[in-house]
Structure formats: C-alpha cells, structure tokens
Amino acid sequence: MHPSIKKLRAPLFALTAGALSVASAASAAQPTFEEEMAKFTNVRVVNRPEAQVSTASMPALKAYKDPETGALRAPTQAELEADAAAANASSSARSRFARVAAPQALNASKGGRKVVLDESTMQFSVVTRMPDGTLAEYCATGKDEADAVTKSGITISKGEQQ
Amino acid sequence: MIALHLTRWARRGLVAAAFVASGAASAAATLTIVNINAPGVGFNDPTPAAPVGGNPGTTLGQQRLYAFTYAANIWGATLTSSVPITVNAQFTPLACTSTSATLGSAGATEVFSDFPGAPIAGVWYSFALANKLAGADQDPGFPQINARFSSNIGQTGCLDGTFFYLGVDGNHGSNVDLVTVLLHEFGHGLGFQTFTNGSTGAFLAGTPSVWDVYLQDNDNGLKWINMTAAQRAASSLKINKLVWTGPLVTANSTSVLLGTPELKVTAPASVARSYVVGTASFGPQLNGTGVSGAIGQVVDQANGTGLACTTLSPANQLAVAGKLALVDRGVCGFVVKAAVVQAAGAIGMIVADNAPGAPAGLGGSDPTITIPSVRISQADGVALKAANTTRTRGATALAGKLDTNIALGISGADSQGHVLMYTPNPYQSGSSVSHYDTSAFPNLLMEPSINGDLSHTVTPPRDLTFTLLQDIGW
Numbered sequence: 037m038h039p040s041i042k043k044l045r046a047p048l049f050a051l052t053a054g055a056l057s058v059a060s061a062a063s064a065a066q067p068t069f070e071e072e073m074a075k076f077t078n079v080r081v082v083n084r085p086e087a088q089v090s091t092a093s094m095p096a097l098k099a100y101k102d103p104e105t106g107a108l109r110a111p112t113q114a115e116l117e118a119d120a121a122a123a124n125a126s127s128s129a130r131s132r133f134a135r136v137a138a139p140q141a142l143n144a145s146k147g148g149r150k151v152v153l154d155e156s157t158m159q160f161s162v163v164t165r166m167p168d169g170t171l172a173e174y175c176a177t178g179k180d181e182a183d184a185v186t187k188s189g190i191t192i193s194k195g196e197q198q
Numbered sequence: 199m200i201a202l203h204l205t206r207w208a209r210r211g212l213v214a215a216a217f218v219a220s221g222a223a224s225a226a227a228t229l230t231i232v233n234i235n236a237p238g239v240g241f242n243d244p245t246p247a248a249p250v251g252g253n254p255g256t257t258l259g260q261q262r263l264y265a266f267t268y269a270a271n272i273w274g275a276t277l278t279s280s281v282p283i284t285v286n287a288q289f290t291p292l293a294c295t296s297t298s299a300t301l302g303s304a305g306a307t308e309v310f311s312d313f314p315g316a317p318i319a320g321v322w323y324s325f326a327l328a329n330k331l332a333g334a335d336q337d338p339g340f341p342q343i344n345a346r347f348s349s350n351i352g353q354t355g356c357l358d359g360t361f362f363y364l365g366v367d368g369n370h371g372s373n374v375d376l377v378t379v380l381l382h383e384f385g386h387g388l389g390f391q392t393f394t395n396g397s398t399g400a401f402l403a404g405t406p407s408v409w410d411v412y413l414q415d416n417d418n419g420l421k422w423i424n425m426t427a428a429q430r431a432a433s434s435l436k437i438n439k440l441v442w443t444g445p446l447v448t449a450n451s452t453s454v455l456l457g458t459p460e461l462k463v464t465a466p467a468s469v470a471r472s473y474v475v476g477t478a479s480f481g482p483q484l485n486g487t488g489v490s491g492a493i494g495q496v497v498d499q500a501n502g503t504g505l506a507c508t509t510l511s512p513a514n515q516l517a518v519a520g521k522l523a524l525v526d527r528g529v530c531g532f533v534v535k536a537a538v539v540q541a542a543g544a545i546g547m548i549v550a551d552n553a554p555g556a557p558a559g560l561g562g563s564d565p566t567i568t569i570p571s572v573r574i575s576q577a578d579g580v581a582l583k584a585a586n587t588t589r590t591r592g593a594t595a596l597a598g599k600l601d602t603n604i605a606l607g608i609s610g611a612d613s614q615g616h617v618l619m620y621t622p623n624p625y626q627s628g629s630s631v632s633h634y635d636t637s638a639f640p641n642l643l644m645e646p647s648i649n650g651d652l653s654h655t656v657t658p659p660r661d662l663t664f665t666l667l668q669d670i671g672w
Contacts, residue, residue, distance in 0.1 A: 069264070072254045076267045078274025079229050080282070085236045141311075141403040146336050148312035151322070151403050157393055158305035158344070159386035159632075161379050161648070164298040165357060171374060172561070173301070173648040175382065175629055177391070186293045186300050 155179040164189040227277035227330075229270040230284045232341060233263065240289035240349055241266075251365015261364040262289055262347075262376075268366045269380035269654075273388070276656055276664050277672060279330035285387070286341040289349040294356035301362075301374060302347030304383035309393055310336050311405055317671055321408040321423070324389035331671050343387035347376075368654060371563065378652050382643055385656070385663050389670055390644055391632035392422075396434040397625050399427030408670045412444040413619065413631070416612060434631050435623040441616035442634075444669025450658045451615045454665075456639055457604035459484045461548060461574055463493075465597040469585040472606065475548075475572035478560035479650035480533050482570050483640050488601025489546045489570055492594050494521035495586055496539070502583075503528075506535045510542045516592050519543035522600065524582065527552040532571065533562035540569050546600050547571040550579025559636075563650040570600050602639070610638025617662065620646050634662070 073081070144150040160182030163173045176182045233241045243259035253268075255261035266287060277283075285304075292300040310328035312319055313336055326342040329335050351374070352361035363370035366377055392409035393402040401407075410422035415433040421443070422430050433440055442448075461473040477484060494517040496504025507530035510518070517523075523539035527549050536547050546569050551557055557573040574582075588595040602609070611617045618635035620626075629646035641649040643656060643663045656663040664672070 067254070069254055069256065069260055073264065073267060076271040076274075078227060079231060079267045079270045081231045081233060081263065081267060083233045083242075085234055085242075139403050141405065144310055144313060144336055146332065146334065147314050148310055148316065148336075149405070150308050150310045150337065151393075152308050153306060153393075155303075155305075157391070157402075158303045159383055159391065160303040161301040161383055162298065163301050163357065163360075163374055165360060171360065171372070173374065173379070175386075175633060175646045175648070176626070177629070177632065179303070181626075182300050182303065183293050186295065186298050189298045 162186050227274050227279040228282040229274045230282050231263075231266060231270055232284060232286045233288070234286055235259075235288045235290070241287070243289075243349070247364075251363070251367040251369055253365050255364070262362075265362075265364045265366060265376045266380060269377045269384060272381060272654060272656065273384050277330075277388070277667075279326070280333055281326075281329035281335055283326045283329075283343065283388075284341040285343045285345055285384075287345045287347075289347050291350045292346065292348040294348065294350065296355055296358050299348060299351055299357040301351065301379055302345065302383060304343060304345040304380075304387045305391075306387055306389070307341055307344050308337060309402065309407070318408060318411060321406050321411060322393050322402060323408055323671065324387070326387070327389045327408075327667075327671055343384070345380075345383065345387065347379075366654070369565070375648075375652075377654055378643070378648055381654060381656060381663075382648060385644055385667070386632070388672070389667055390663065394422065394430065396631040397431060399425070399430030399432075399434075401427075409632075412442055412669060414441050414443045414616070415439060416441055416616075434621055434625055437621055437623060438612075438618055438635070438637075440619045440621045440631065441612050441614075442619055442666065442669075443616050444666060446665045446668045447617050447662055448615045450662060450665050451608060451611050451617050454642075454658050454660065454662050455608050455610050455617070456484070457486060457602035458606035458609050459572065459601075459639055460603050460606060461572055461598055461600055462488075462603070463582065463596065463598040464490075466585055466587075466595050469581055469596075472603065473574050473578050474557060475574055475600075476557040476559040477639055478532065478536075478562075478571040478573075479641070480560070480562050480564050480571070481536060481567040483651070484570055484572070484600055484602050486602050486604065488599045489522070490599035490601075491545055491597065492521045493524050493548065493582070493586075493596035493598050494518040494544070494594050495524045495583060495589055495596070496526075499526075505529050506538045508538065510538060515542040517589075517594070520545060521594070522546040522548055522598060524548045524550065524579075524596070526550050526579070527573070531562050532560040532573075533564040533567060536567045536569065536571050537564065540567060545569055548600070549573045550582070551576040559649075561650065572600055610635050610642075 139151050141149045141151050156178045160176045162176055162182055162185045163171050166172055176185050235241045241259045241263045245258040247258045247261050253261050253264045255264045306324035308325045309322040311322050313328050313332050315332040350356045352359060361373050362376040363373040364376055393407045394410055406423045413422040416439045417436060459475050459477050461475050463470050496506050496514050496518060498504050498514055503526040505528055506525040518539050520543055523544035525535050539547050551573055554576055557575045560571055560573050582596060586595050619631055620633040620635045621630055633646040634642045634644050636645050641651055643652055643661050653660055655661045658665060
C-alpha cells in the first residue's frame with residue numbers, strides 16, 4: 037500500500053525561504069541551484085525514497101565485497117543502480133499497479149466509481165537508433181508493447197533521416 | 199447505445215470555452231514531484247555534470263530534476279486546478295539494447311466516473327482531471343501520475359553513446375530532448391488518451407472514457423461512445439477517418455495547422471500541377487506564401503541521379519543557385535543534402551524518393567539549414583526529370599513553388615476542421631487512437647513519434663495538446 041501523501045511533511049529536499057536566503061548569502065552573483073529551482077512557481081519537489089525501495093531490499097542490508105581483496109567496501113554507482121532496479125521490480129510486482137486480472141471498477145470513497153490502473157495503460161516512449169545513426173522516437177501504450185518495440189526497433193517512417 | 203448526458207455545468211462550460219482562445223491567461227496548478235529515487239541514484243545521482251543549455255545543475259541528478267521540474271512547470275502554468283497534481287517520479291534502469299531503448303513512461307494511476315461535479319455521467323476521467331472537476335482529491339494519499347524514466351540511456355548496451363539532453367533550450371542535437379519527452383508523457387498522464395482498448399473495442403471495466411465522447415468515425419458518423427466494440431475496433435484501423443470533434447480543438451485547428459503542404463509545379467505545362475510532399479523536420483516550415491522559382495536538377499552520378507552528398511561541382515552549383523534544387527534520396531542524410539545545396543545557393547530542396555510509395559517526411563536536425571525542404575514520390579521525381587527536356591548547366595524547363603495550400607485542405611484535419619487521430623493499419627497498441635495523426639503540419643507534440651521540430655509548447659498557436667485537454671474538461 038502506498039503511504040499517505042500527507043506523510044510528506046518532512047521532505048529531505050525543500051525549497052524554503054530560509055534555505056534560499058542562506059544560499060543567496062553564499063553566492064550573490066551566481067544563483068544557486070536551489071534558487072534556480074525556486075523560480076518554478078508551479079512545482080513543488082519532495083523526496084520520498086521509501087515509496088520505492090522495500091524493506092527487504094534496502095541497500096543498507098546488503099554488503100559489498102571487493103572481488104580482489106575480499107574486503108567490504110562501499111557500493112559502486114552501478115551496484116546502487118542495480119539494487120534500485122531490483123527493488124523497483126520487486127516493489128512493482130507487489131504493488132497495486134501490477135495486475136494480471138481484468139480491471140475491476142470499485143466504489144470511490146468520494147462517490148462514483150474508480151479503476152486502479154496498471155502498466156497496461158501507461159504510455160511509454162521508445163527510441164531506436166536508425167541505420168544512419170539518427171534517432172526515431174515512438175510512443176507506445178503498455179509495458180508489453182514498449183518492450184516489444186524496444187526489442188524489435190521502430191519501423192515507422194515519418195522520422196526517416198536518409 | 200450509451201446516452202450522452204451533459205450537465206448544465208458542462209453545457210455552460212462548452213459555451214464559455216468557445217470564447218477562450220487557448221488557454222490560460224490566469225492558469226494555475228501546482229504539480230508536486232515526489233522524488234522516489236533512493237540516495238545516490240536517479241534524481242540523486244551525484245555524478246558531476248557541467249551546466250548545459252540553461253540547466254544549472256552540477257550533478258547528473260540535479261540536471262535530471264531541473265529538466266523534470268522545467269517540464270512540469272510548463273504544465274503547471276498552463277493548467278487550472280485547485281487540487282495539487284502529485285507525480286511519483288524516478289529515474290531507473292529500463293529495457294534497452296545497444297540500438298533501441300525505452301526512454302520512460304507516464305500515466306494516470308486511477309480513473310474515476312460519476313464523481314461529484316462530473317460534467318458527463320458514465321465516463322472515465324483521469325485522476326488529476328477528476329480532482330480538478332470535483333475540486334477535491336478523489337483518493338487522498340495516492341499520486342495522480344506515475345512517471346519512470348531511464349537512468350541507463352547512453353551506457354554500453356543501452357543506446358550506446360546517445361543520452362538524454364538535459365538542457366532546456368531545445369538544442370538537443372543528436373541526443374534525446376528530455377523536456378519534450380516529458381511534456382508528451384505528462385500530457386498522457388493528464389488525460390490525453392482513451393482507456394478503451396482500441397484493438398478489441400472493449401471499454402475499461404465496461405465504461406467508456408470521456409475521450410470516446412469526442413472520437414468520431416467519419417465513415418459512419420458515429421462517436422465511439424455510441425458504437426459497438428466491433429465497430430470501435432474496426433474504426434481504429436480506418437486511416438484518415440477517425441477524427442476529434444471536440445469544439446476547442448476544432449475551433450483552433452485552422453490557426454495551428456497549416457494548409458496541405460505541396461510542390462506546385464508551374465512549368466512546363468505537361469507536368470504543371472500540385473504534387474503531394476512529405477515535409478522536413480529541419481529548416482523553415484512551409485507557409486502560405488511559399489518559396490518559388492526555377493527548379494534546378496542536380497546530376498552527380500553516372501546513372502543520372504543527383505545525390506548531393508558532397509560539395510557540388512561548378513556545373514551543379516550553377517544548376518541550383520537561386521533555384522529549388524531537385525536531388526535524389528540515398529547514400530547520405532537529408533540534412534547533409536540540404537546543407538550541400540544550400541551552400542551552392544539553392545533557395546529550397548526537393549528530394550525525389552528512391553523507393554515506391556507515398557512520400558514520407560524528411561527527418562533529421564540541423565539548425566544551420568535555412569531553406570525549406572520536401573520529399574516527393576519516386577514516380578513524381580521520374581516524371582519531373584523526364585519533363586526537364588531543356589536542362590543545361592544554367593537552364594531548366596522546370597519551375598514551381600513550395601508552399602501550403604489551404605484549398606487542398608487543412609493538414610491533419612478533415613474538411614470540417616476536425617483533427618485526424620492516428621489510425622495505422624495494422625493497429626499499433628498504444629499509439630493508435632490516443633495520438634494526433636502524423637499528417638498534421640506543423641508537427642504536434644502528441645503525435646506518436648516525437649519530431650525534431652517541436653518546441654516546448656503545449657498551446658496554440660503552435661500546438662493543440664492543451665486544447666484537447668480543455669475539450670475533455672481541463
């Protein structure tokens with residue numbers, strides 16, 4: 037289950053006025069990254085990594101051993117990404133968005149009905165490098181379709197480069 | 199049959215909407231991006247990166263976050279909703295090979311019908327739109343949109359050497375412009391799609407989508423909401439027959455879409471007529487004024503063809519200087535040919551195809567190209583060359599014009615101004631029906647393929663994405 041969004045009140049990343057004033061003092065001439073981000077007045081950014089990584093696959097529970105020395109060491113970037121991918125696949129498989137049965141309409145809490153969607157209705161963007169080295173991009177619905185297109189390559193002609 | 203029931207609110211909305219050009223004088227919505235990446239990866243990747251194209255981030259993670267926020271802010275400044283739109287977002291490894299890759303995905307997490315304030319009864323609305331229409335979160339605690347994008351693009355074995363362009367100035371060159379991809383996928387997440395299965399015609403859980411209210415088959419005049427499943431499945435395969443009838447898209451189609459692009463040959467009389475062309479994603483767009491002049495043929499191969507892949511000889515330079523250059527497809531990219539004839543003084547380029555069939559567009563990207571280019575069919579190329587009987591180094595019998603001609607119809611729309619939806623045959627899961635047709639000119643953000651000439655715009659006079667969302671209730 038997804039924890040309530042209301043739990044996001046202690047974000048790791050928050051563009052607060054106080055933070056911005058400190059950043060401004062540090063560099064008056066060159067806007068900081070946080071100052072540049074604060075210009076996006078229609079967007080708020082919060083961090084919530086726990087929404088993705090399950091307890092069973094938390095990186096903190098895993099040891100990384102140097103293959104040559106046998107000593108424990110910090111994970112490499114590639115290992116971190118592999119762990120994140122595995123955690124993502126694991127949590128995705130358990131999430132309410134992974135479904136094998138036909139979608140069912142439910143009563144919505146505020147009235148009316150709802151359907152919880154899975155990856156079959158998600159829109160995927162796929163790109164293929166054409167024989168001349170240029171790119172053709174394509175939008176597909178559903179992970180199965182996207183995976184198939186990714187595997188076989190794009191064949192639509194509008195973006196022909198040569 | 200399903201009765202279409204418009205509430206008084208909806209009728210008033212449609213009338214009011216007719217007076218709204220495209221949106222958004224006082225638009226305001228807040229998108230909350232929930233970064234669900236773990237420390238050290240995705241949005242939190244600490245790999246140093248040099249600021250690029252207006253993106254001030256100094257790490258890969260910061261730059262991803264900035265581009266993501268930039269795109270979200272465009273939508274936030276365009277939409278109107280009192281309910282924040284939460285997007286669960288992450289960069290994570292996705293499927294790919296060395297030549298093809300899934301860039302990312304996005305979509306609504308839930309759909310709702312018959313909620314308090316629903317303008318049309320008995321149809322699905324995407325989560326964020328239902329919240330906006332109801333003025334309240336219909337399922338508190340859950341995100342409205344899920345978004346995942348690839349963190350391994352460019353690495354060995356994953357579209358090797360081609361990366362997401364993380365700048366926000368559109369100068370993506372040969373890389374993938376992340377902001378454009380994000381704008382497109384966010385559009386789907388906000389409701390730019392039907393949840394009805396176009397392949398089988400089956401409604402989602404037996405209920406149509408609001409999208410289906412406006413989707414019409416011009417063959418039988420029926421809306422999708424009033425068809426049988428078999429009729430919908432058949433309709434999704436009818437090329438140039440499935441249209442969007444929403445009032446705002448229709449009203450704005452003539453201001454966004456140009457007349458049908460053409461090569462209008464004016465001499466000699468034996469071949470003087472309008473020719474079907476494919477348009478280019480590089481160089482200036484065609485317009486109603488057009489570019490006219492003599493048509494000079496390049497001949498640089500022993501078999502009489504003109505590839506224009508390298509600097510033209512003096513004779514060929516003389517043949518195309520100040521003229522529309524007629525060249526042949528093959529060997530090198532279209533942008534290379536355009537650069538070569540442009541350097542020789544040509545005022546436009548006509549590429550004759552080297553394979554049978556209707557002329558497709560000319561892909562590629564090169565900001566230095568300043569002349570318009572089109573592609574004509576192989577058969578038309580042969581006919582024009584055959585008619586050029588008086589061709590010499592400096593003389594040609596051919597003359598014509600590259601332009602858009604409203605008399606031939608609005609590109610990407612029917613005679614009523616209803617914009618065509620993408621209906622290839624065979625059916626393409628996901629792309630069919632839920633995108634604008636590829637015949638639209640200029641190219642639209644919500645065509646199935648993302649074209650090189652797109653700008654970071656979702657509203658008229660450049661684009662019709664937000665306009666369609668307005669039709670369904672945004």
